[in-house]
Amino acid sequence: MKIRIAVFAVIFAILPALFLNGAEAVSVKFEILSGNAPIYQGDILVIKIGDKSAIEKFGIDVFGKTYRFNAQGLALIGISADQKPGKYDLVLIDLNNKETALQYQLFCHCCDCRTIEILLKDFGEERMKKFTPTEKQKKQRIREGEMMQAAYRSTGSLPNYIPGKFVSPLAEQDINKIAITDPFGIWRIYSKNKDDRDWHRGVDLRTGENAPISVVNSGVVILAEKNFLLEGNIVVVYHGFGIFSLYIHLSEIKVSTGQKVNAGQIVGISGSTGARTTGSHLHLGIKINDATVDPLKFIETANKYL
Secondary structure, three states: OHHHHHHHHHHHHHHHHHHHOOOOOOOOOEEEOOOOOOEEOOOEEEEEEOOHHHOOOEEEEEOOEEEEOOOOOEEEEEOOOOOOOEEEEEEEEEHHHHHHHHHHHHHOOOOOEEEEEEEOOOOOEEEOOOOOOOHHHHHHHHHHHHHHHHHHHOOOOOOOOOOOOOOOOEOOOOHHHOOEEEOOOOEEEOOOOOOOEEEOOOEEEEOOOOOEEEOOOOEEEEEEEEEEOOOEEEEEEEEEOOEEEEEEEEOEEOOOOOOEEOOOOEEEEOEOOOOOOOOOEEEEEEEEOOEEEOHHHHHHHHHHHO
């Protein structure tokens, strides 16, 4: 028995070297700037690399995605509201050897690794009348979904635009004083069937009629379309580093696809377009890669470190 244990110990001792093909150990480290604060669904992690000279070479691997560092040595990682609670590994990987990410996760060799725990968040719930689309409308939703996905995929060759802090989406209001009419993440219940529900993928902000809507940071417009079935008139802006902002239910669109915009620039006018809206407001959304996060908390967190 002792011999068998010794054999296994030797095997596991040499496996990292075999898998990593003699890769040299590195001293680059990273830290989670929120420290030991609890991490919930919908939150944002800000990661800082220890050596700014390594920002082009390394990235953070988690949730099956790789996040890049900006010029300040920071990476913003989104935790979607529907991310399954549990423990996950953050792994610093060499972007020139991404195929070794699995080995890094297995052995934590030639890298820095941290384990985080995502906690369940109670977003609350509300009763809503269900919208049942016609067959024609179902086909429209499929086309709109394809347009959205094509827009997200189009950002692969685009540069990173964020020059500094994020600003209020309502040009004439302090971001800390904006009235929320429907919060991020709240579950919308449509019937007594527990599976007949969906969660709110943004935050609804009170605007009043014909309020100017500002882009929250510099970027490029990747989608500016009218008459989406549920969203109405919609603008999507890519800011770089996998970060997107969405402006939904606009009465007017003031930009076009492919246009570069600066932080605070007017991209539209508030409205109530879309099939389920009940009054003029702005639905603001933020995505980091494919993670949908709390928009106002994202802006607050990002601005704390940018």
